[in-house]
Amino acid sequence: MKRWLVKTSRNPFVTFTSLVQPVIFFVLMAEVFGAVAGGALTNAVGADVSYVTYLTPAIVVQSALAAASISGIGLVIDMDSGMFEKTLASPMGRGAMFLGKVFSEVVRIVVQTAIILGCGAVLLYFETGDGPGTFLETGVAGFLGVLAITILFAGAFMSFSNIVALVTRDKEATILISNSLTFPLLFVSSAFLPLQVLPDWINTVATVNPITYGVDGVRAAVLGEDVMTVIDVTAFGGAWNAIVPAIAVLVVFNVVLGAIAVRLLHRASRAAVQ
Template identity: 45%
Template sequence: MSTPDFGSESSRVPSGNGVVGDIWVNFKRWNRKAIRNPTPVFLDVVMAVLSLLMFTAVFGEAGALALEQSGFGDVGYVSFLVPAVLVQVSMASSVSSGIGLVEDLQTGMFEKVVVTPMSWTAVFAGKAAAELLRIVLQVLVVLGLALAIGGRIETGLPGVVGIVFVCLLFGTWYMSLSNILALVTRDQEALDAAAYALLFPLLFISSAFLPVSSLSGTTQIIAKLNPVTYAVDAVRALVLDRDVMTVLEISAFGGIYDTLAPALAVLIALNIVFGATTIALLSRASSSKAD
């Protein structure tokens, strides 16, 4: 089999636009496509807000009880859920990255872009930048709506910046995953099914809707291995302004950093592993090696 040909193009002369110009060209294309097709962007937000409303309505009492038992007695269930729905909207949004890739593969746009003088790294960097922008906007909208229905951010504006950053870091991981699935399946329906089949178990078997300590034995083990738990815990630390991590008991940093440091370390490690895999697969898909 062929191996990724990182930089094997000795001819990689800068294109007429330069790398930044090439990134900009692709960034514009993917933003324009998102604007043309706003339904998924809108639905991601609606789903997240619906989750927030439904969980509060249905599990409000039970949730408060579970919080009480897990040492979150002073926290409102809405505030507890805000991190969950922010992570949910980041995940749903990230799936669009893989879907965009599959569409390009199926319509031949992928090949059409490869045959231009643009460097493929710039092509995918521009696409990723547009998708990250979309996550930022969706997270801010959901955050605004959550605040409107009674959520509170205890860390203020710096906390909001931190929340967006954590959502982006988590989003890039899920984007990598959706791109890997895209390149493996090369089929939009299969990708859709796989991404949504993963979305709900990942969300439910995590610290998203209930504290990990209130989950049953096996579920607790899965939750501890689930990346969503670390993203939610990091966002939750910023929302509640306290150390909320129960998976790893760390006290070296103090306060919310006892949660943020290990959670971000886990997310960064995941990004490195999945990001490298994605780049290798994308490089192979855009290379001209016969297989």
């Protein structure tokens, strides 16, 4: 794990860019879409919610997505450089090998998420003069909830990225496939606009899109309201009506994709001839 964190900090350009890029994206999206999103937003979640607040979960999820979808690249680089084989030849446990990598991504995503939430609060203050209490109505519990759902969400896409990496064993292919699949997925979800104003086919796709659940879960934790629109659950009350199904769906994605990734990793590292 330490090696990956050191590597991350060793490359300030990439680290800086991966932190700043979502912020730039955030500001631009908030300003541009915020100008037209008002009506749709009022219909969906009520007039008291600013577009900045509405958009924050999408940006949190988007940057977690960006970080997670390049997770497999480290693996490919290690396979190229022989570090993968070297670690396999050491007495180090197989599980520890991969957990270390995953933990380093989690640390990165936590830092990113905290920065974006801070950024959102500042942006909201400039837009409306509201304090952080309005921005994150759910307080510390909401913040922890955001982190938990984001990490869970990232887990599914880390698995996906590692699956692509293990199948292709190629850096460029991993970046391309991960990005070209995940970026459009953002748009066919509830990330940027309420689903009510979007075409029917997007609504259909959004129902099976893990990003919808990541965004709705985080959004519910931020707003403290049931914002889930793709499936209607009323059993838990309030925000839990969105958070519980979101977590359930993300857990399923994690288990399925994680199992495939672990299986492929196992195959790549087992000693039997291939």
